[in-house]
Amino acid sequence: MSKKYKIIVIVLVLSLFPAGCMVGPKYKKPEQLKSDSYKNERNLDSLASVTNLKWFDLFNDDVLKGLIQKGLENNYDLKIAVSRIEQFRAELGYSKADLFPSFQYGATINSNKKYITPSTAGASMSWELDFWGKFRHENNAVKNELLATEEARKVILSDIVANIAIAYFQMRNFDDQLEITKHTLETREKYYQIISERFEKGYISEVDKVQIEQQVAIAEAAIPNIERQITFQENAIALLTGQLPTEIPRGKSNTELQIVSKIPLSIPSALLENRPDVKAAELRYAAANERIGVAQAMRFPSINLAAIAGFASADLSNLFLGSSYMQNASGGIAGPIFAFGKNKRRVEINRQQAEQFKFLYQQKYIDAVSEVEQSIQNVRTYQEEWKARNRQVQAALINYKLSHERYDSGYVSYLEVLDVETNLFNAQLSLAQLSERQLSSMVELYKALGGGWNL
Structure with missing residues (x-):
């Protein structure tokens, strides 16, 4: 076997051998606190209702859906997240290139034959074998x-959908209050x-007139x-929708709106690992764990291969003659x-940085379980509170009608009427607020469960 072919065989063997020589820790998924279900569980529903339900199936208001779609198209946080994904894709390609040899070309022209540097034209190859x-x-x-960044985009996506929906519900709440x-x-x-x-005719005292005048002023002051x-x-x-301040179109009122999903109020907490922010935290830990291996590999010697082929001649006119051809292959080793x-x-x-990312992942998982716990409790209690408050409003309306009839018949003073009317007014405002909170709590639960916020 010629010397040239021996060199080729050695290069091929050295390029394949590193596959079994990686140093550094292998990734192991951190242990988490697990529970089969949540403390505030109600009905055990299928997870499919969360993972398969998309945000546009969650609402029954086309105006709200249009606002959310506009937000997904125009929101700057989402645009930044998409740009960041493209950046990491480029960095991944940049990193992959280090696994392969690097090729260069070059040429030097010297017209002075007596000059110590000859004219050259050729190509070279250099390769640091990834031995460790x-x-x-x-x-x-x-x-x-990169994968963590893609999960972070999903987090921003869910924030946009949820924030627009909740802001819309709050706006419609204030519309109802107005x-x-x-x-x-x-x-x-x-x-x-x-x-x-009646006061001018002397039928009632000035106290009734001042009391109703005060109540008129209270209502007038509340409007601005x-x-x-x-x-x-x-x-x-x-x-949130990437627009200049403008009047927002209205669709259904909060009393007409409803969340049209079947969101499970109890699923195994282990399934929260599919939540994008939890997955992103784990992926960042995995990345940090890999960089321990990078640091460990830097403690070992690096093995470099080099090759060059081309022409060199002191006489420029003889540069490309066969006698000017030259080639060489070499190998080197260097280490600390x-x-x-x-x-x-x-x-x-790097080991301690990875440890910190592991703790952040474990903390994020516990936070996610806590958010679902609170969201389930919010949905349940807001529903119960709304039902009770609605009964109060219905009773207050009847009481309001009866108290006016009693006042018109002269059986009671207007002070009693004002008290009944104030209670009705406050109950109606509270009911409007609870209608908004009911809707918002369902959106927050859907988000906490990591539902289908896909485009």
């Missing part, structure tokens, strides 16, 4: 970071006219405050001897 897995560990780390307040003001102004006429809240919510929705513990400390630094 340094480049493969780094490549795996970047790959996990309508309730305006209706209350109209009723009070009507009775103010009646009571003023609610209008400010509506403008605030409209601006928030405009920002003594660096006062620097290389060892590098490994320990």
